[in-house]
Amino acid sequence: MPWTINNKSNEYPAPAISENSIGIYDSNICEFNLYDFIKSNAEETYRIKADKTSSIPCYGNLNGTNYIGDTFTVYVGTNINIDFLIQSGFWLILFSLIPTSSIKQITNIQISIVISLLLFILHLRSEQSFYELNSKIFSVNLVDNYLVFSLLITLCGLLLIFSKLLQNRFENVLNYFPYIFLLVGTYNSLNLNFFLFCFSFFGITKILQIRKLQFGLLVTLLVSRYWQIGEISEFLFFDVDKLKGFSSSSFVPDSIIFWSLMYYFFVIGLVFLVKDNIRYIQLEKLKNNFLISGTLIFFFSALSASGPLQNFFTYYYLGLNKTASNTFNSVSGNAWRGISSTAEGIGEFYAFSLLLVFCLGVRNKKFISNPFLILLIVINLLGLYRSNNFAAISTLFILSGFIYTHYNIKTFKIKMLLILLVIVIIPFAYYSLSTIPSLDDLSRNLIKESFEVSYLENLQTNQFGQTAIQENRFLEILQNEGGLDNISSSLEYLVEKYHYSDRDNLPNLTTVISSLAYPINRSEKWGIFIAKYDPDINSFLFGTGVNQLSNYYLNHPTKVNTGLILPHSALLSYLVYFGLFGVLLIVNLFIYLYIVNKSNTLYLVFMTFFLLNIIKSDSLLYINNFMLFIFILNIPNLFQTNRENLNSEEVRKYE
Amino acid sequence: MRDNYDMNSNIENICGISEITPDFESIASDPNFIFQVDENYSTIVLYNSDGSVINVNSWLECANYVNGGWFSSITDLINYEKRLFYGLLFISVATAFIELNKQYWGRKNSKI
Numbered sequence: 001m002p003w004t005i006n007n008k009s010n011e012y013p014a015p016a017i018s019e020n021s022i023g024i025y026d027s028n029i030c031e032f033n034l035y036d037f038i039k040s041n042a043e044e045t046y047r048i049k050a051d052k053t054s055s056i057p058c059y060g061n062l063n064g065t066n067y068i069g070d071t072f073t074v075y076v077g078t079n080i081n082i083d084f085l086i087q088s089g090f091w092l093i094l095f096s097l098i099p100t101s102s103i104k105q106i107t108n109i110q111i112s113i114v115i116s117l118l119l120f121i122l123h124l125r126s127e128q129s130f131y132e133l134n135s136k137i138f139s140v141n142l143v144d145n146y147l148v149f150s151l152l153i154t155l156c157g158l159l160l161i162f163s164k165l166l167q168n169r170f171e172n173v174l175n176y177f178p179y180i181f182l183l184v185g186t187y188n189s190l191n192l193n194f195f196l197f198c199f200s201f202f203g204i205t206k207i208l209q210i211r212k213l214q215f216g217l218l219v220t221l222l223v224s225r226y227w228q229i230g231e232i233s234e235f236l237f238f239d240v241d242k243l244k245g246f247s248s249s250s251f252v253p254d255s256i257i258f259w260s261l262m263y264y265f266f267v268i269g270l271v272f273l274v275k276d277n278i279r280y281i282q283l284e285k286l287k288n289n290f291l292i293s294g295t296l297i298f299f300f301s302a303l304s305a306s307g308p309l310q311n312f313f314t315y316y317y318l319g320l321n322k323t324a325s326n327t328f329n330s331v332s333g334n335a336w337r338g339i340s341s342t343a344e345g346i347g348e349f350y351a352f353s354l355l356l357v358f359c360l361g362v363r364n365k366k367f368i369s370n371p372f373l374i375l376l377i378v379i380n381l382l383g384l385y386r387s388n389n390f391a392a393i394s395t396l397f398i399l400s401g402f403i404y405t406h407y408n409i410k411t412f413k414i415k416m417l418l419i420l421l422v423i424v425i426i427p428f429a430y431y432s433l434s435t436i437p438s439l440d441d442l443s444r445n446l447i448k449e450s451f452e453v454s455y456l457e458n459l460q461t462n463q464f465g466q467t468a469i470q471e472n473r474f475l476e477i478l479q480n481e482g483g484l485d486n487i488s489s490s491l492e493y494l495v496e497k498y499h500y501s502d503r504d505n506l507p508n509l510t511t512v513i514s515s516l517a518y519p520i521n522r523s524e525k526w527g528i529f530i531a532k533y534d535p536d537i538n539s540f541l542f543g544t545g546v547n548q549l550s551n552y553y554l555n556h557p558t559k560v561n562t563g564l565i566l567p568h569s570a571l572l573s574y575l576v577y578f579g580l581f582g583v584l585l586i587v588n589l590f591i592y593l594y595i596v597n598k599s600n601t602l603y604l605v606f607m608t609f610f611l612l613n614i615i616k617s618d619s620l621l622y623i624n625n626f627m628l629f630i631f632i633l634n635i636p637n638l639f640q641t642n643r644e645n646l647n648s649e650e651v652r653k654y655e
Numbered sequence: 656m657r658d659n660y661d662m663n664s665n666i667e668n669i670c671g672i673s674e675i676t677p678d679f680e681s682i683a684s685d686p687n688f689i690f691q692v693d694e695n696y697s698t699i700v701l702y703n704s705d706g707s708v709i710n711v712n713s714w715l716e717c718a719n720y721v722n723g724g725w726f727s728s729i730t731d732l733i734n735y736e737k738r739l740f741y742g743l744l745f746i747s748v749a750t751a752f753i754e755l756n757k758q759y760w761g762r763k764n765s766k767i
Contacts, residue, residue, distance in 0.1 A: 056735035
């Protein structure tokens with residue numbers, strides 16, 4: 001509907017797009033609506049992009065065209081207020097499709113909405129530059145600012161309706177959790193996500209209700225205050241690109257406090273949603289929804305690649321962080337991400353869905369015979385294959401093998417033999433199939449990659465034209481580079497570790513990281529991270545703030561400062577966020593969870609799957625993968641508590 | 656640079672294309688400057704944010720006013736955000752009223 005309305009009735013039909021007619025579109029801005037354009041250009045080739053800065057009357061109308069490199073690009077007007085209204089409304093309608101359950105009363109709704117509104121104002125103020133790029137009339141001055149007033153009233157309505165919908169279907173929500181990968185929920189012109197605000201709102205209601213969570217809030221405020229004090233440089237704008245909705249676009253005190261609070265509220269909201277609901281999760285339904293969601297993702301990915309209109313609509317209505325792939329071809333012959341922002345992330349989703357299906361099948365000794373489900377599994381396998389996530393595929397196979405052995409082979413000796421076989425075969429196969437450099441080269445790989453992207457000018461060359469980097473004389477570079485301004489503190493540290501470590505037959509830190517990075521194809525990416533990561537001792541120990549990548553990315557310029565090149569490891573991203581101290585705390589939490597759940601095999605397998613994958617991927621920076629991870633972490637008792645804990649009446653009701 | 660491009664495109668959109676290169680600064684600095692009527696130019700009505708209306712009779716006159724922030728469409732005078740806000744406010748108040756009414760009658764009926 002919104003794409004067919006045009007209040008400036010144009011007497012002429014939209015012309016077919018060509019080099020000759022492009023002028024007509026450019027001189028008749030907002031005169032033709034998208035529907036008219038599509039009708040007249042069914043046979044033409046073009047791309048559709050959103051022009052986020054349009055006025056309200058121009059929403060859904062053509063706001064400009066471009067002709068670059070044989071491709072026409074058509075800009076369709078979108079507006080921050082209308083986007084917020086339409087996208088929220090659409091997603092609330094989809095949320096309402098979850099079947100109702102018995103009513104769960106959510107308390108403190110009003111005060112939680114007020115807190116959410118205040119947080120929203122803080123967000124708009126802290127990310128002013130982002131919003132100025134997305135609206136020509138955006139201002140943080142609240143006097144007569146109807147743009148902000150409209151956003152606030154929409155948010156208020158959104159949270160009220162969400163709370164009502166959630167209350168009525170609380171016990172069913174988690175069974176439909178896998179659909180967060182289909183419906184991502186990121187707003188077109190806001191650096192926010194539907195689920196982020198809704199579940200944070202739920203988190204706020206819980207915090208107001210439970211006293212010990214208020215202590216956590218106090219700690220969050222204190223830590224964010226520390227980050228604000230430690231902040232030296234301010235960055236008013238950082239292009240969040242595919243992280244839109246779950247990463248700060250500025251590095252200023254207000255954004256540090258906003259994202260710290262949102263992260264805390266969001267995690268609490270998710271954790272309590274899972275904890276309050278775990279006994280109502282129906283594993284069969286959850287498993288099927290994982291498969292259906294994966295199939296729908298593949299379907300919509302294929303649909304988006306089939307035409308520009310489909311591509312634009314999937315982006316807009318599914319709330320994608322960035323537009324879907326517009327071809328079926330893989331990126332550089334590598335991975336196909338489809339509607340997902342990240343091939344790695346969607347690969348992990350597919351692999352987890354299949355792992356869940358396999359594990360439940362093995363445990364229950366009940367394999368799928370339904371042809372429909374077999375078809376879904378095949379499509380999910382296809383999705384996994386196209387995502388080309390080797391780590392996810394290999395962990396899926398190894399862990400599936402482990403589960404099969406665990407449940408089907410009773411003899412301890414054979415079990416151990418098989419495990420040892422895998423432990424020996426994998427490195428052996430790897431060494432036989434790929435070219436492994438010598439140990440010395442392996443140790444130097446990471447440093448070399450880091451130096452390659454650091455701004456080092458006027459490096460002297462020898463008679464063969466080789467620089468000190470190529471000759472592996474790294475320490476010499478440190479000594480020659482006057483103030484070391486162009487070399488990050490982490491690179492400097494690793495070079496010194498490499499050269500000055502004791503020769504005690506133990507590998508030094510640089511060698512360990514470098515040798516680990518090589519076989520998992522992370523030498524280049526982690527090398528870039530080392531070149532860019534330039535913390536002082538405080539930010540190394542305690543980080544620079546949750547969802548704050550701008551300081552890491554912009555504070556120390558390197559040769560790769562265009563495009564969003566992420567650390568490619570959740571461990572490294574969280575090192576930027578929380579520092580070494582925070583990472584150690586998180587690692588401790590995982591160790592604790594492993595020890596406490598040591599007899600819960602399926603839980604350990606799922607956790608291992610995620611932990612192995614996030615070491616080499618950025619998926620935790622994306623909201624849906626993050627939500628899935630939190631979900632998995634909080635279901636240790638799922639396989640024990642599901643049906644057994646329900647009384648007979650409840651079982652009847654939920655079946 | 657971008658603003659300049661936007662303004663030029665705005666002038667083109669409203670006033671049409673012309674080969675004249677206007678010198679807006681000299682026009683603005685000359686209080687006695689008179690715009691010559693171009694008989695071949697069809698009169699265009701322009702508005703400003705105060706709601707004032709003016710008819711322009713030449714391309715240069717039109718470009719000068721558009722450069723000064725005048726626009727051709729009356730719809731540009733409307734503060735759509737304000738309208739949207741009041742629309743949303745009305746819907747919210749009406750919904751709240753209906754909800755409260757429902758609750759009130761629900762309670763009353765349950766007492767009976």
